[in-house]
Amino acid sequence: MGDLALNIAASGLDAQQTAMDTISQNLTNANTPGYVSESVQLAPNAGGDLLGVGDGVRTVGVTQNSDRLLATNALQTQGILSQTTSLQQILQGAQAVFPEPSSSGISAALSSFWQSWDAISQDPSNPAPRTQVVDQAQNIVSDFQQASQQLSNLEGNAQTQVTAAVTQANTMLQQVASLNVQISDAKGAGSPPNALIDQQNEIMSQLATSIGAVSVPQSDGTVNVDVGGITLVQGSWSDTINATGGTGAMSLVAQSSGATIPASSGSVSGQLAAINQYLPSYQSQLDATANALASTVNTQLSLGFTATGASGAADPLFQGSGAAGLSVNGAVATDPQLIAASSTNVLPDATNNGANAQAMAELYNAPTGPDNQYQSLIEGLGSQVQAVNNQVQAQTSVANAAQQNLQAIQGVNTNDQMVQMLTYQQAYQASAKLISTVDTMMQALIQAS
């Protein structure tokens, strides 16, 4: 009797000890990213006793409280959120390029420019207002150049971010592959690979937020990594992603197959959308605005005559095209008398006639003029930023909810662990008490004999 009771109690001590170890492991990892809480699985030992008393308790194993469905859902929502967030950051940067509505934006510069033409018409023979028109034109040109440069910088930064993220992703793909090897080795050796799986989960979570990768679990306990239907990790093999193409045409390519990887979530996908779609569109609208300015002004000038009665067609105010390429005609800047402010070539009238300049000032709201182009650029940009802001807000609550659901299963609940700790502590004490009681009983027997 004593022998069996002692054995049973001893197995209880062992089991409670393992359970306490598990709780200790859980509590220390409460804040470890990717950690999945563990619980100990206990089972009664069937005994060899004829009466059917069991043979104590045994630890079947320590299992992870994981939920694949919730984990996948959390990863996907996180990937979509980080796609939108990275796009939001770039679009907000683009919005900051155009400080509107304000008194310092391109819109205000255009207004001042148009008004300066009426100043010529008030005193056409005076060089001062003509110089002012040239100055205003130069202001606008430098505003355009600056805005265009800032958009290019945003695009360059986004490209750098993509390249850096791809380099990091490649390292992580290798890590997933090497963890696959370690996991299958550990399984082969019969030891549970829980810590390795935690590590792999954490890497997968980073891959999901970065390139929108999805893990596909295999029957042997390893995972394949899949992005948009293209397998990048399989067992011990991992592919390399290359970011190719530049402005407006950047894409991710799998090195082994040369196939384009259609990343549809993750921060890289948001950055690619900005590089290939949003920023080039803003750039081309800005170019169109600059071209509209040049053509509107130069066309009106060509209808007029300079102070010496020469046709304005020979002396356009703006040269070049596109926001970055626009410039003020050097000849006119040097000699503002070449501005075709007059509507007549008859002398001496041409010297002091400002009718063409008056007509120019009225073009401030020309339907095909730069102001309308610019307003639609601002409206479009504003709408897109607003939409992406709203998306981020909605997706944040979705991702938080998914994360919360996952945490509720996988996370470490301190209160819960504390209660379990007390339970196991009491069970341990009870087993210990049992041993001392059996000891007392045995001693009583020895002394009696």
Place this chain on the structure above:
Amino acid sequence: MTDVMGTNAISYTPAIMANQMISGLNTAEAQQANDEEQLSTGSTINQPSDNPAGAAQILQLNASLARAQQYSSNASDAQGWLSLGNSTMNQIISTLQQAKQVVESVSGANLSNQPGSLQALADQVSSIGTSLLNLANTTYGGQAIFAGTGNVSQAYDQNGNYLGGGAAPTRTVAPGVQVSAGVTGEQVFGSGTSGLFGSTGVLAQISQDLQTGTNASINNVQTTDLQALDQAIDQVTAQAATMGANYQQVQAFSQQATNSQQVLQTQMSGIDSTNVAQVTTQLTQSQQAFQAALWATSQLSQDSLVQFLG
């Protein structure tokens, strides 16, 4: 961990609570920052994404406002030209009236035997001619007001030749509306030898007839010359009336430009202005929400079974 406890209640881990608090803090702080921005700038649209259609409208209204301000500026420039033009015209008319008085004074007495006083009258008419020429060359801001869009500094040379342009300058005072800021000297005084200042013009003729001093020439002064002078006065008066009418017109458009600026500003504040009472209330609410979130965060992890287990 439902296996041991046997409960199905949603499990809140410290990590979830921490995330919720961070998210709550961020939301409350963002709302507060947004309200504060609206109050400090006085405007609800501080970047295009705040209200994209509104932002585009504001840009358009701003451009229209700048344009309306320019119309005001153009109108006041035109008013300057026209008011100087009108007062100059009045002086010209009164100077011509003096010439007429001289001519009429000849008719009052038989002066045929007094060449000296005839000469004095002739000199008087000549000097009237000189002062009229000076008046005709009046400038506004360095520009001769009767030179039209032509010669800037001078409308007439010493011989009475018109040096200016063929049209009066105009000012844009409303969309598509241009008002003349004056009249050309040609319209008022004519040009060349037969013009008011020319060698065969009416003043030169009077002066010459007085100097000749014959009965016939004195008769000419009293008849044909006087008629011609009356015609010249009529001509100037008619042009003065045109300028006066232009002045009235410009004044009306100036008022209109001022009104439209007010309308545009009202429209703009309708789209853009912060409702101070509303936003202040919102700000108080979001401050309270932020403080509540802060308080909740300060309580984080204080309430746990760990504390009670010692």
